[in-house]
Amino acid sequence: MRCSYFDAGTCRSCTHMGRPYGEQLAGKQLHCQTLLAGHTELEWLEPVASQESGFRNKAKMVIGGTAQNPTIGILDADGHGVDLRKCGVCSPGLRAVFPVLATYIRRLRLTPYDVPKRTGELKHVIITESPTGAVMLRLVLRSEQTLPRIRKHLADLLADLPQVKVVSVNLLPEHKAVLEGDREILLTEQSTLEMRVNDINLHLRPQSFFQTNTGMAAALYRQGREWVNELAPASVWDLYCGVGGFALHSAAPSRTVTGIETSSEAIVSARLSSDEAGLAGMEFQAGDATAFALAAERSPDLVIVNPPRRGIGKELCGWLESSDVQHVVYSSCNAQSLARDLAALPSFTARRARVLDMFPQTTHYEVMVLLERTA
Template sequence: MRKNDVITVDVKEMEFGGFGIGYFEGKKVKIKGALLGQKIKAKVKKVKKDMVEGEIVEVIENSTLEKQSLCPHFGDCGGCTYQNVSYQDQLKIKEDILKKLFEKEGITEYEFLGIVKSPKEHGYRNKMEYTFGKDKEGNAALGLHRKGRFYEVIMTDKCNIVEDDFLKALNLTFDYAIKKGLPFYDKKTHEGFLRHLVVRKASKSGEILLNIVTTTQLQHDFTELIERYKNANFESRLVGVLHTQNDSWSDAVVCERLEVLYGRDYLIEEILDLKFKISAFSFFQTNSYGAEKLYETVREFAGDVSDKIVFDLYSGTGTIGIIMAPMAKKVIGIELVEEAVMSARKNAELNGLENCTFIAGDVSQKLKEIKEKPDVVIVDPPRSGINPKALEDIVKFNAEKIVYVSCNPESLVRDLKTLSEDVYKVKKVKCVDMFPHTYHVECVTLMSRVEK
């Protein structure tokens, strides 16, 4: 088997990342976007010692899991994976993938509490980053990237994972840009003016914040656009319009200069009766209702902490620490990004919490400096998981419990395996589906200290 060969594969199982797995001539074949039960004609992209990576050329036979997608963009848009699968089957796929990962690492003696479905199956996202660009025909477009095509954008004006306010903002901004003849940014030439439209909406408080991201290649007065936004009859209350300038070559939304064109530069969201101030660039879970289910699980696994010290590691903007603070004796959060720590402190103050301390710095380094000993350690690390040195330091504290929150089950099971080799045992696992129609899933794991 060689690169560019075309092979026929029956998809026998699924792996995290939206991959379908089959076998050809005794070798594992991993195909992005393939679905359990499909028969696929695939082109070989990479040949490795123990595995082949392929891409779909044609679906020869459909899966019994497939149904008609409710989203007209599905198939072209790179945003979703499972729009053509019933929600119940999506949950089953995610649950099976997670269980197999645990089993592969030899983690078997634990209580699996299932997967909590998102309270909203559609219209659940509270943030979208739309890209200005061109579609495959070369026409102007504002929306999401075409699947597998970095330089192509499709108009996602009927997307069903957002509420109508997002689509209204997208269409209004696109129409304005076309009317004014404003040049859309070209990622190949790095020329153009309009780069992104970022829409954030507070699901609970009903506030919406709009951020127009441009280069500095033009000067433009956005007064007319602001008036259009103000008169748009959004279901939410428009609290701010921002203008971010970004001349970096990266396609990420980077802030080199920020100007408030109207209102304020943040919105207020409510989670479990606590308020959170979210700025244009703050990290916050993109499914507010799902976030409540996630944090309820964290509280449940942490148990009674009324007389206990809780460490919130990789604390970000402090959401978990603040959620735990009303129940705990004391919370100490550690986060590398200083801006996030400042947000955490402001959010603690916003809620009148005086038993929270948030520290800026590397987790491994700061753990060596802290004098207090935690009773419960909560970790919510980045996708890559916990640094091995930090894992060693966490174990040394000998806390009663570790609650591990993860958005990447592959790095999760790796870290759990390491922790299980010492003084901890995996007791409970619960998944929370924060991202319907995608392959992503959040997982909360409770580890308890093994008394010797």
């Protein structure tokens, strides 16, 4: 894949841009195998390739420039906006939204936030596209000052972008390097974006996490389902369950599945998906994964963990070591923290691993490992 922004030095976010894709994928496989080289009984499955371009279902863009000439993209070293509305890793559906959104910003005179001066209102836009082409649009604002204007002209935006089904405003009053704040104001009657993944309808609320590559997310959940069904556990915990992707794919007759996630919004979404699918034996709770495990009276047969980049940590590793859990399916977006966690689980043997290229054109990837208790 070639990118004019990368070639011009305008954006270097995709550090592998321009490298042959086969070389990228082989490099990620080698990197992961090297980190886990001490696990000599590990069987490496073929890595799962992504499409090279247009794979991102989510765009997290900084709004810069002026209300009359807004940029949609990133900031340069001086804090000024750089326009990336033709970014090739974004899906065609996302790219179709950007020019209409720029027109909307001009029409409503939404002043972009000026980072060096700490003035202005519109900080970011976060846009997510479902496999059906439906879109969720979130506007990250400094305050509620422009909210009445946005509400007044919302119908115009929806007329120009009929694929947009969910719109919300997120408030981020602080001047700090984060993407969004805690408070979300829903502006549309529809509150969730339906994401059809394999045979499951997942529901995303505005602040819910979902993988940025729908095709790879589907492959991830299929691999998890395959390993779980092969082992046929009677009970499963999905820790860090998000909107329930692994948990819902693990459902089966006579099997209990419990999903734990800190985000209460994600839990609402997971329950909705489970109810719609008529799945039995499913339970979802909002809470901390480690605290839940430590407080539980009994352990399940199998645990799925899909933690953030920091990994599951010493405390949860210690609980797994002392528990009766027989198998762990570990999905990681950071092979370094994965390697550290596996070293803290000497009672388990890593049996199988698979790299899934969730993030083409970058050094990042997802890896899944199946662990079996052997001590």
